[in-house]
Amino acid sequence: MGFKELCFKKSLWLFHFGGASCNNCDIEILDCLTPRFDVERFGMLLVGSVRHADVLLVNGSINKRDKSRLLEIYEQAPKPILVVAIGACGCTGGIFAEGNTFAGPVDKIIPVDAYIPGCPPKPEAILAGVVKLLNK
Amino acid sequence: MAEQLFYFLIYPGLLFAAVIGALLSWYDRKVTAWVQFRKGPPLLQPFYDFFKLLLVKETILPKYGSKGVFLSAPIFAVFGATIAGVFILLPLLGVETGFKGDIIVIFYLLTIPSLTYIIGALASGNPLAAIGGSREMKLILSYELTFLLVLAGIIQKAGMTISFSEIISIQTLNGAFAGSISGIILFIVFVFCIQAKLALVPFDAPEAETEIADGIMIEYSGTPYAMIKLAKYIMFFILPAFLIGLLWKGLNFEGINILWSILKILFVVLLLTLIRNTNPRVKIKQAIRYFVVWMNLLAIIAIVLSYFGL
Numbered sequence: 442m443g444f445k446e447l448c449f450k451k452s453l454w455l456f457h458f459g460g461a462s463c464n465n466c467d468i469e470i471l472d473c474l475t476p477r478f479d480v481e482r483f484g485m486l487l488v489g490s491v492r493h494a495d496v497l498l499v500n501g502s503i504n505k506r507d508k509s510r511l512l513e514i515y516e517q518a519p520k521p522i523l524v525v526a527i528g529a530c531g532c533t534g535g536i537f538a539e540g541n542t543f544a545g546p547v548d549k550i551i552p553v554d555a556y557i558p559g560c561p562p563k564p565e566a567i568l569a570g571v572v573k574l575l576n577k
Numbered sequence: 578m579a580e581q582l583f584y585f586l587i588y589p590g591l592l593f594a595a596v597i598g599a600l601l602s603w604y605d606r607k608v609t610a611w612v613q614f615r616k617g618p619p620l621l622q623p624f625y626d627f628f629k630l631l632l633v634k635e636t637i638l639p640k641y642g643s644k645g646v647f648l649s650a651p652i653f654a655v656f657g658a659t660i661a662g663v664f665i666l667l668p669l670l671g672v673e674t675g676f677k678g679d680i681i682v683i684f685y686l687l688t689i690p691s692l693t694y695i696i697g698a699l700a701s702g703n704p705l706a707a708i709g710g711s712r713e714m715k716l717i718l719s720y721e722l723t724f725l726l727v728l729a730g731i732i733q734k735a736g737m738t739i740s741f742s743e744i745i746s747i748q749t750l751n752g753a754f755a756g757s758i759s760g761i762i763l764f765i766v767f768v769f770c771i772q773a774k775l776a777l778v779p780f781d782a783p784e785a786e787t788e789i790a791d792g793i794m795i796e797y798s799g800t801p802y803a804m805i806k807l808a809k810y811i812m813f814f815i816l817p818a819f820l821i822g823l824l825w826k827g828l829n830f831e832g833i834n835i836l837w838s839i840l841k842i843l844f845v846v847l848l849l850t851l852i853r854n855t856n857p858r859v860k861i862k863q864a865i866r867y868f869v870v871w872m873n874l875l876a877i878i879a880i881v882l883s884y885f886g887l
Contacts, residue, residue, distance in 0.1 A: 449633045451625040479615040481606070484622050489786035492637060492798040495629070519635040519798040 449495065449521070450575050452484045456494030458514055461537075462501025465561035466528040470498060472564040480571065496523045496574075499547045502530040502537035508544040515551045523574060524553045527567065529560040584673075589666035591659045591811075598810030599623035601846050605813070608850045627806055636799035642702030650697030651797070651804035657689025658811040665815050668742035669822045671830070678739045680728060683819065690808050691717055691774065694783075697801075698793035709792025712861045713776070713783035719868040720773040720780075723766060726876035730763050731823050734883045745827040753826040759882035764824050766876050768848055771816045773868070775809070778853040782861045817845040 459467050473480045474487060488494055491514055503511055515524070526547040529535035534546045547553055554577070557570035584590055602623050610617025638644050664683050668675040691713060698710035734754050735744045754760040773780040784792040797805060821827060821841050828838040859867065 444628070445632050448625045448629040451619075452622065452629045476614040479610070479617075481610060481618050482616045484618055484625060489790040490795045492796060493791070493794075493802065495634075517637070519637050521633065521635075 453495045453523070453575075454486050454488045454493055455480075455496045455498055456488055456491050456514075456518070458497060458499045458511060460499065460501030460503045460507045460511070460530070462528075462530065466500035466531070469561045469564055469567065470500065470527065473567050478564045478568060480568070483571070483575070485571075491518045494518055494522065496525060498525050498527055499551075499553075500527040500531045502534055502540070503544050503547060503550060504537075504540075504542040505544045506542075508550055511547075511550055523555070524551055525555045525557060525570065525574065526553045527557045527570075528562060529558055532556045532558050535560060584663055584667065585659065589670055589672065590663045591655075594659065594662040594666065594811045594814050595807055598812070598814035599627065601813050601817075601842070602810055604843065604846060605850045605853075608847060609854055612851070612854045623806075623810065627803055627810075630798075630803035630806060631800055634799040634802075636801060637796075639701045639703065639796050642796075643700040646700035647697055647796070648801055650693040650700065651801045651808065654690040654693040654697075654808040655804050655811070657686055657693065658808045658815070661686035661689070662811050662815040665741070665819050665822065668745060669818055669827055674742040675740065679741050680732070680739050680744075683741070684725065684728060687774065687812075687816070687819075688717065688721065690812060694793045694805070697797070698795075701796035703796050705789045706793055706795050708789055709783045709785075709795070713793055715861050715865055716773055716776075716780060716783060719865040720770050720872075723868050723872045723876055724770045724774075726873060726880065727763050727767050727770065728823075730759065730876060730880045730883055733880060734759065734763075741822060745822055748826045753824065755824045757883075758887045759879040760824055762875055762879040762882070764820070766872050766879070767820050767824065768845070768852070769868075769872055771820065772849060772852055773864070774816060775812060775849070777849060779856040779859050780864050781858055782864060785858060788858075813846075814842075817842055817849070820845055 457467070457470060472478060491497075497515065497518060499511065515522070524547070526532050530537060531547050534543055537543050538546075544550070555570050555574045557567055559566050586592065600623070603618065603620055606622065607617040639647065661683055664675065664679055664686065667673045668679075695710045695713050698706040698713070731744065731754065732739055735747050738744060738747070748754060755764045776783055784794055789795070794802065794805060818828070825841060828841070830838065
């Protein structure tokens with residue numbers, strides 16, 4: 442593993458994009474930052490601006506209005522950027538997959554590097570997904 | 578010439594101050610984690626962050642904005658912080674004595690990083706960055722007068738000398754200024770000024786993450802953001818070092834005193850971190866009132882007390 446790759450993997454900064462979510466996944470993502478799970482020990486930080494982000498966390502079903510915004514956010518992020526789809530809605534569409542306003546799961550809009558299924562996924566599952574992402 | 582370049586680039590300038598500042602910023606994050614009962618990041622985390630931004634990430638230029646100014650502002654921030662660091666650390670580490678009146682020069686050099694952040698933010702053409710820039714401007718206007726009053730109090734306590742190395746040598750002869758009542762008041766006011774200069778939490782309105790999405794830093798990515806991080810690491814070391822030099826006898830590197838000097842720096846940074854972790858963000862109006870009314874009042878009281886020799 443080269444020096445650049447090491448630095449990148451040791452310091453992933455997260456940016457959170459919530460689509461039309463029911464807020465359960467948002468809460469479980471925030472759980473990962475709390476004392477019990479503490480992703481900062483892997484060097485991860487939640488940042489406020491997408492310009493500083495290395496990982497884009499996308500959860501919730503993406504409807505027609507969210508689609509253009511998700512694309513815009515993805516284009517504004519500095520490359521290389523990893524995309525993680527969180528929750529059943531982010532991975533496949535979940536119960537909204539047949540819906541009228543549904544614009545497709547995340548991987549039909551932007552390339553996705555890791556999927557974390559669950560409704561909502563446990564914080565342990567999110568951490569396992571993150572570890573898989575780091576070992577990729 | 579070679580000697581000056583060595584001072585500027587390696588010791589005690591850019592490289593030394595940046596490495597120590599990065600370690601101090603790790604200490605700050607680790608203490609924050611301990612306060613919140615977390616484990617915290619590994620020791621080399623600031624270095625990983627810096628090299629990731631410098632080498633890996635793409636630099637994005639804003640479409641509507643002045644690109645040259647946007648890119649050169651972080652470089653000027655690093656230069657300003659480094660020059661201020663050299664003038665502070667040369668007398669403090671006992672390498673050279675500095676010149677007469679260097680406190681005034683240091684005072685002006687320390688404002689350069691904040692000024693360049695404002696210029697870079699306004700050049701990016703982002704409305705949130707403009708809000709952050711205007712807040713930073715108001716913050717500078719409010720804390721600079723307080724900072725100047727603190728320096729005036731210290732100069733008066735030192736018998737009207739404006740040389741940094743002379744102030745340190747007076748303290749080594751007669752005991753630290755922080756040992757008297759006026760010295761303690763000046764110490765408290767100085768700590769709050771550092772807090773505002775570093776834009777740490779009670780006064781972090783310019784780069785409020787949750788409110789205006791990092792404010793003045795919002796458009797920076799990649800290498801320019803790494804430069805800003807570097808300037809911040811340097812400032813995180815030299816401002817506590819300046820405080821220790823002015824009010825707490827300076828640093829001493831003979832025998833067991835090394836341990837004592839390191840503990841002094843860690844104590845001042847610990848104070849900053851604990852203030853950061855136990856306070857909410859204040860509105861910019863409240864921050865201005867806090868400095869213009871209360872901190873100025875405290876500083877003037879300290880000056881009057883030191884006039885009567887307390």
